[in-house]
Amino acid sequence: EVQLVETGGGLVQPGKSLKLTCATSGFTFSTAWMHWVRQSPEKRLEWIARIKDKSNNYATDYVESVKGRFTISRDDSKSSVYLQMNSLKEEDTATYYCTTYRLDYWGQGVMVTVSS
Amino acid sequence: DVVLTQTPPTLSATIGQSVSISCRSSQSLLHSNGNTYLNWLLQRPGQPPQLLIYLVSRLESGVPNRFSGSGSGTDFTLKISGVEAEDLGVYYCVQSTHAPPTFGGGTKLELK
Numbered sequence: 001e002v003q004l005v006e007t008g009g010g011l012v013q014p015g016k017s018l019k020l021t022c023a024t025s026g027f028t029f030s031t032a033w034m035h036w037v038r039q040s041p042e043k044r045l046e047w048i049a050r051i052k053d054k055s056n057n058y059a060t061d062y063v064e065s066v067k068g069r070f071t072i073s074r075d076d077s078k079s080s081v082y083l084q085m086n087s088l089k090e091e092d093t094a095t096y097y098c099t100t101y102r103l104d105y106w107g108q109g110v111m112v113t114v115s116s
Numbered sequence: 117d118v119v120l121t122q123t124p125p126t127l128s129a130t131i132g133q134s135v136s137i138s139c140r141s142s143q144s145l146l147h148s149n150g151n152t153y154l155n156w157l158l159q160r161p162g163q164p165p166q167l168l169i170y171l172v173s174r175l176e177s178g179v180p181n182r183f184s185g186s187g188s189g190t191d192f193t194l195k196i197s198g199v200e201a202e203d204l205g206v207y208y209c210v211q212s213t214h215a216p217p218t219f220g221g222g223t224k225l226e227l228k
Contacts, residue, residue: 045219106164
């Protein structure tokens, strides 16, 4: 059974950092391209980052609004993908999901609230 | 970025009724490789989104065949032939032909 479990969310002040982890199992993680997608409190979905596999040099891509602030990475030995979020803004408040490349498997999501 | 516009924003239906949701794109979603990367997702209350249809019309494994997708270029439609109670929730179209991937605003399906 495919499982994706996100952890690391919480309440953080503007300008601070947070690192999300997505632990996976049940599929061949090392060859999977992975995404992070977030959902705002208004339920709008926004793709924010993608990381390719080793054969594609772990290439990354980001939505413009998080470029330079967020970093996606992976550890194939732990079947995990990460999202390092720096310089957080109130508009980053959302539920963050990790998902597989085809959007066919999703985690349950983790809430991030940026507020003073 | 590609803008996906879904209509209607809210849809009221009775059990057994057939309904359709439209997704219109600001650009053609036909990729240079011949594929059209337009998917449909369903998000039930309190759950993450679930993939229903990919590549416009291909049914994801395990999804009931009362769901169907159609369209080309910039106009796409999701049809539910005989709504069941478990179909209630918010439907989203999403494109990945053009970077970055973008989502429609959602269509909420509720019981009349």
